[in-house]
Amino acid sequence: MVPLEYYLTLSAVIFAIGVLGVLTSRNLIVIFMSIEIMLNAGNLALIAFSRALGDVSGHAFVFIVFAVAAAEAAVGLAIILAVFRNRESVNADDFNIMRW
Amino acid sequence: MEMFIFILAAIASVACCLMVITQKNPVRAVLFLIMAFVAQAILFVQLSAVFVAALQIIVYAGAIMVLFLFIIMLLNLRKDEFGGDRHPFQKFAAVALAALLAFELVIVALRDGSRSPSVSLPENFGSVESIGEILFTKYLLPFEATSILLMAAILGAVVLAKKRLDD
Numbered sequence: 001m002v003p004l005e006y007y008l009t010l011s012a013v014i015f016a017i018g019v020l021g022v023l024t025s026r027n028l029i030v031i032f033m034s035i036e037i038m039l040n041a042g043n044l045a046l047i048a049f050s051r052a053l054g055d056v057s058g059h060a061f062v063f064i065v066f067a068v069a070a071a072e073a074a075v076g077l078a079i080i081l082a083v084f085r086n087r088e089s090v091n092a093d094d095f096n097i098m099r100w
Numbered sequence: 101m102e103m104f105i106f107i108l109a110a111i112a113s114v115a116c117c118l119m120v121i122t123q124k125n126p127v128r129a130v131l132f133l134i135m136a137f138v139a140q141a142i143l144f145v146q147l148s149a150v151f152v153a154a155l156q157i158i159v160y161a162g163a164i165m166v167l168f169l170f171i172i173m174l175l176n177l178r179k180d181e182f183g184g185d186r187h188p189f190q191k192f193a194a195v196a197l198a199a200l201l202a203f204e205l206v207i208v209a210l211r212d213g214s215r216s217p218s219v220s221l222p223e224n225f226g227s228v229e230s231i232g233e234i235l236f237t238k239y240l241l242p243f244e245a246t247s248i249l250l251m252a253a254i255l256g257a258v259v260l261a262k263k264r265l266d267d
Binding site: 001002005006007008009010011013015016017018019020021023025027029030032033034036037042043044047049050051054056057058059060062063064066067068069070071072073074075077078079080081082084085090097 | 103106110111113114115117121122123125129130133134143144146147148149151154155156159160162163167168170171172173174175177190191195197198199201202205206208209210216220221222226227230231234235238239242246249250252253254255256257260261265
């Protein structure tokens with residue numbers, strides 16, 4: 001049986017990789033994928049805790065996280081599409097219309 | 101055997117996640133992300149979360165990643181579009197901060213000593229039946245809120261895709 005800490009450590013490392021992706025990447029789509037990586041790291045921790053405590057609640061949380069991820073992907077990619085139509089680019093440095 | 105599968109899936113998912121953030125070509129990044137999700141689905145199966153593992157493959161690797169792929173191919177991105185860093189220490193600072201965060205999270209994960217899963221599981225743990233039951237009784241309100249969220253996301257995506265930003 002694999003101990004709980006191993007799963008939590010793996011989840012922490014994957015989450016940090018997602019943060020690294022958001023910090024280093026220029027491409028809006030890659031930044032978006034890094035956010036998906038972070039959501040998945042959270043899912044892994046939830047499932048691991050659910051298994052360790054013998055409580056199925058964690059699975060329900062993960063189900064809801066899936067729905068949130070789907071909503072986020074749909075709206076986020078629509079925003080990226082709108083940005084691309086205005087700027088002809090998905091480089092995060094080109095996109096500063098929200099700045100004053 | 102279980103440990104062996106865990107180590108294999110863990111290495112695969114970490115390596116694939118690293119490839120996602122280092123790839124220049126976004127299509128390859130999406131394919132690596134799908135591989136990372138499949139590796140995590142294997143971990144879910146090991147944690148007796150069979151239904152969630154199936155959802156991970158069908159919804160995440162299947163639907164959401166196809167949406168990403170679709171957008172990337174629609175935008176037809178060039179590889180050389182992204183120039184160098186604006187600030188000389190940006191990469192270094194990002195790696196240092198991410199390493200610090202990973203260190204902190206691992207400390208928190210390991211702090212409380214060994215608490216290996218010793219609880220005996222109920223017979224239908226992780227089955228569709230048990231998750232459906234808990235979703236429609238204990239977590240009915242979050243479930244309904246999720247449906248409203250999805251509704252709002254559909255409307256938002258349609259509105260955003262229709263109009264231009266400056267009119």
